[in-house]
Amino acid sequence: MSDKTSGYLDMELLRFTTAGSVDDGKSTLIGRLLYDSKAIFEDQMEAIEISSQKRGDEEVDLALLTDGLRAEREQGITIDVAYRYFATPKRKFIIADTPGHIQYTRNMVTGASTANAALILVDSRNGVIEQTLRHSYIANLLQIPHIIVCINKMDLVDYSEEVYNKIKEDYKRVAEKLNIEDVRFIPISAKFGDNVVDASEYMDWYQGSTLLNLLETIEIVDDRNHQDARFPVQYVIRPQSDKYHDYRGYAGRVASGVFRPGDKVKVLPSGLESTVKSIDTFDGELDMAFPPQSVTINLTDDIDVSRGDMIVSIENSPKVEQEIDAMICWMNERAMMPRGKYTIKHTSNEARCMVRDVKFKVNVNTLEEVTDDKLVGLNDIACITFKSAKPLFVDPYKENRITGSFIMIDEGTNETVAAGMIL
Amino acid sequence: MKEYNINHLRELEAESIFVIREVAAQFENPVMLFSGGKDSIVMFHLARKAFAPAKVPFALMHIDTGHNFPETIQFRDELMDETGTRLIVRYVQDSIDQGKVVEETGFDASRNKLQTVTLLDGIEDLQVDCAMGGGRRDEEKARAKERFFSHRDEFGQWDPKNQRPELWNLFNGKKHMGEHFRVFPISNWTEMDVWQYIYLENIKIPNIYFSHEREVFVRNGNLLSVSDFIPMRDTETVEKRIVRFRTIGDATCTGAVESEANSLEDIIEEVAASRTTERGTRHDDKRSEAAMEDRKKEGYF
Numbered sequence: 020m021s022d023k024t025s026g027y028l029d030m031e032l033l034r035f036t037t038a039g040s041v042d043d044g045k046s047t048l049i050g051r052l053l054y055d056s057k058a059i060f061e062d063q064m065e066a067i068e069i070s071s072q073k074r075g076d077e078e079v080d081l082a083l084l085t086d087g088l089r090a091e092r093e094q095g096i097t098i099d100v101a102y103r104y105f106a107t108p109k110r111k112f113i114i115a116d117t118p119g120h121i122q123y124t125r126n127m128v129t130g131a132s133t134a135n136a137a138l139i140l141v142d143s144r145n146g147v148i149e150q151t152l153r154h155s156y157i158a159n160l161l162q163i164p165h166i167i168v169c170i171n172k173m174d175l176v177d178y179s180e181e182v183y184n185k186i187k188e189d190y191k192r193v194a195e196k197l198n199i200e201d202v203r204f205i206p207i208s209a210k211f212g213d214n215v216v217d218a219s220e221y222m223d224w225y226q227g228s229t230l231l232n233l234l235e236t237i238e239i240v241d242d243r244n245h246q247d248a249r250f251p252v253q254y255v256i257r258p259q260s261d262k263y264h265d266y267r268g269y270a271g272r273v274a275s276g277v278f279r280p281g282d283k284v285k286v287l288p289s290g291l292e293s294t295v296k297s298i299d300t301f302d303g304e305l306d307m308a309f310p311p312q313s314v315t316i317n318l319t320d321d322i323d324v325s326r327g328d329m330i331v332s333i334e335n336s337p338k339v340e341q342e343i344d345a346m347i348c349w350m351n352e353r354a355m356m357p358r359g360k361y362t363i364k365h366t367s368n369e370a371r372c373m374v375r376d377v378k379f380k381v382n383v384n385t386l387e388e389v390t391d392d393k394l395v396g397l398n399d400i401a402c403i404t405f406k407s408a409k410p411l412f413v414d415p416y417k418e419n420r421i422t423g424s425f426i427m428i429d430e431g432t433n434e435t436v437a438a439g440m441i442l
Numbered sequence: 443m444k445e446y447n448i449n450h451l452r453e454l455e456a457e458s459i460f461v462i463r464e465v466a467a468q469f470e471n472p473v474m475l476f477s478g479g480k481d482s483i484v485m486f487h488l489a490r491k492a493f494a495p496a497k498v499p500f501a502l503m504h505i506d507t508g509h510n511f512p513e514t515i516q517f518r519d520e521l522m523d524e525t526g527t528r529l530i531v532r533y534v535q536d537s538i539d540q541g542k543v544v545e546e547t548g549f550d551a552s553r554n555k556l557q558t559v560t561l562l563d564g565i566e567d568l569q570v571d572c573a574m575g576g577g578r579r580d581e582e583k584a585r586a587k588e589r590f591f592s593h594r595d596e597f598g599q600w601d602p603k604n605q606r607p608e609l610w611n612l613f614n615g616k617k618h619m620g621e622h623f624r625v626f627p628i629s630n631w632t633e634m635d636v637w638q639y640i641y642l643e644n645i646k647i648p649n650i651y652f653s654h655e656r657e658v659f660v661r662n663g664n665l666l667s668v669s670d671f672i673p674m675r676d677t678e679t680v681e682k683r684i685v686r687f688r689t690i691g692d693a694t695c696t697g698a699v700e701s702e703a704n705s706l707e708d709i710i711e712e713v714a715a716s717r718t719t720e721r722g723t724r725h726d727d728k729r730s731e732a733a734m735e736d737r738k739k740e741g742y743f
Contacts, residue, residue, distance in 0.1 A: 028449065028451065028638055028641075028642060029449050030449060030450045031447070031448075031449065031450060032449075032450040032453045032454070099587050099602070099605065100587070101583075101586040101587050102579045102586055102587075102629070102630070103580075103586065104579070104580045104630075104632045106632070106634065110450070111450040111632075111635070113630055125607055126607075128607075128609070129607045129608060129609055132609040132610045133609075133610060133611075240446055240447055243446070245446055253460070253463045253464065253467060254463045254466055254467045254493075256493060256494075256495075256496050257496065258495050258496035258497070259496075260495075260496075260497075262495075263495050263496070266495060266496075270463055270492070270493075271463075272456060272459075272460045272611070277446070299494075299495075300491070300494070301490060301491035301494040302491075309446045309448075311448070311453060311456050311457070312448065312452075312456050313455075313456040313457075313459040313460050313463070313492070315494075326467055350607050362616075364612050364614065365612075367467070420610070421610065421611070424609070424610045424612065425612065426609055426610075426612045426614065428614055428616060433614070433616035433617055433618065434606055434614075435606045435607050435608075435609070435614045438607070438609045
């Protein structure tokens, strides 16, 4: 096999989200990344050329590449999260492309929930504005580990270093206020491709990476929690066959930490202790399992374990709680009912819950805490206390994005109405 | 921390296995749609991995248009035997005979669209509450907005404006009586990922994916296979060419590509160098700009 083929087999996966409105050039930036990394094919290009002509546009609109549905093309808007894919020899990328208008906070939250990195677009002519603040707040609320601020349309400010530095300083104050740890800045022109894939000819004063280079090299392995062993049991495997008639394996995905055969573990909620006998896969046993692997764990003792239970380290356990404080983002047109009852999905566990209290809402434009308005409606972000009908095994979201997150489901409509992050 | 690195294929694999296990846990009577194409073969392989050493705890379902490549059907039957998996086949011909659908006529007639009715009838008759499909978001722009867990109303329809938000890996499969879900475990895979994974795992695929000589004719820039199902125009002529298929769908609307690639390595290099999408060989998507969106709303795969 040639080096070319083998190279493709050893790439890392990076998921990122993009925040910014159409006016910031977000679609153009994504189009540019896809186009310059050769992820756009001739037939796709042909299709958007024809669409552009039909609409009477003079230039081919790269934004059309990312507008999926007929309604969007007709109205020139993006109504939902769309996923895009491209790869370089170093990494495979998944872009969660989310619209930036205020009414679409819920989409940004959705896109941000699985992202390793967030691109926040700033129009160099406008600098840090209310919307930048909102996007940064959400990225931080969802604990996206890396923030990349793309200062776009540098071509329209004469590629000025001064403008770039001013925006950078302004943004650093925002980052400080929000406690954002890892933030990087790149001056770009998405329209002309400066510093997107190739280094700019017009900004000698910028010595840093291009955007693509940064996306290819940001360290992401350490972003996963390898300390606190947590294994939510998803499914119990019991082969009804002669060969395996005593087999009882617990299938699931490692949420955090590392499991090895011989590890002492505890099963929640029973609290019964046991030892990892083996970590099984279709391809044989493993020496260890770590996130995000899907494996099957066998225990040495025959204890009762089922879906919704959690296998955890004996030394370090999540909290077992029924009264929980969390930040939520409300995602449904029907506002949250005061003292309303909802179903919570948390890891593989499910429980009914009742909202006890709305402590405050966050004004995402000013970041102020609002305490005199308790009505939580679509796109609102609020701090609530809820009581669940049975204990949940939780970690703070800041420490664990998997055991710290949940969704709320309306029991009447079955819709997902809120995303929650445990405090 | 290099020891905790995981490559993109293993990460995609872990995600898909997680999704398939969620289906088995959340639904009473799920099926996995199986066409004999590479995506459904990979999806089935992932299902076997998800439940080993037990068997896959659901049946596979094939919606058979009757316009098959014989190699695909033979491959399917051998795979079912080998793995001891239950297969349900529903025939578009039955829907035609029952008068539920009317066969298209003309040179470009296809049963592709009719499959939707056969599929929805099968789902209703067998009280299937979840049908897993091998759709990928990179295939087509309407698919780019699809969820892993996609809710369908009692008419089997997709409402793209009213999809449930999908956060982290928390999948909400709750539904009312009569509604069902479509679940797409390999949503995040690209064509390249699928081929790399087939290579990495040494997964068997039908031989028509590899280069072979075949009688074909040219229509609208596509190379269509000569068969009893496709009437040819007087102006169209049969030629022998060295071809392979990039996708395998209904024989009436799946074009071949000229290719010498006869190993997985060759195919991977060909895909890497390709400047057109695999859907470019699919006649059915070219009917209009929103062809896929419209079919999906009606309840297509």
